[in-house]
Amino acid sequence: MAYDLEEQEQLASIKAWWSKYGNLLTWVLIIALAAYAAWTGWNTYLNKQSQQASQLYDEQLHAVEAKDNAKVLRAATDMQDKFSGTAYAQMSALVAAKAAFEANDVDNAKKQLQWVIDHGRDAEYKAIASIRLAGLLLDAKAYDEGLKLLAGDFPAQFAGAVADRKGDILVAQDKRDDARAAYQLALDKTDQRSPGRQLIQLKLDAIGGAPAKAAA
Known part of the structure; x- marks a missing residue:
């Protein structure tokens, strides 16, 4: 009987605590789960972006080898439009600038370098672009x-x-x-x-x- 009484007191205490803090705890859990889901989704998105940008960058390098400067520039433009938040965008612009310069297309070379300076996220790439x-x-x-x-x-x-x-x-x-x-x-x-x-x-x-x- 003493055990039952003690158990009832514990249950009453738990109910009282839940009545006071239950809603708050529920919202904290909901927010935490939502944040985790958002974080997971964002990382999945970034990984997908990086993979797609990597593929486009490889295509651009093949275009450089083929001396297809128009395709090199198109790849750089696509990279900047779709994947500007990746490091590949900066790398791609530098590659396009070099290809344009070697093709005596100084205006496009300047344009690509200026893009890195204005939109690049890494100080190293921005420095390279500035010097060039x-x-x-x-x-x-x-x-x-x-x-x-x-x-x-x-x-x-x-x-x-x-x-x-x-x-x-x-x-x-x-x-x-x-x-x-x-x-x-x-x-x-x-x-x-x-x-x-x-x-x-x-x-x-x-x-x-x-x-x-x-x-x-």
Whole structure:
């Protein structure tokens, strides 16, 4: 009898607790389950997007090998329209820019590089696009635009390449003192083992620069 009484008290306590907190607990569970379902669905969507983008990127690379530049550009446009949130979109735009440049289609090369700068999500890809676009602006004698493009923040590993490109533009402007400083900085920020150091040193020497300092 004592056991039955104790059990009844426990049941009464549980009922009282449920009466007070049951609705809240139910809503918490519903929200948690909905959040989990949304998270699972979103990841499934992202995986599907990534797979489709990967297939389109492979098609683009085949078009590059075939030198079908129109198809290369179409693939880049499709990638940007449908899969702009994936890394493949940035990679695809860089591939399209290179193919366009090699086909003497400078306008489309610039367009693709600018897309990466404006819409890219990874600082590394944006840095690559900025350096390459600055080179095209140098060729077009748009020196101020090129320097402005290189004035932003870049990942540390691109410091040497950015300074080198600045040096090229400054030489074209006949600003030799500034160019020497830029090339020296490029040497300081470029790894000693990098094959690009020799070219930077040659450019520095060509404008009467001092011997290269040890890399930082």
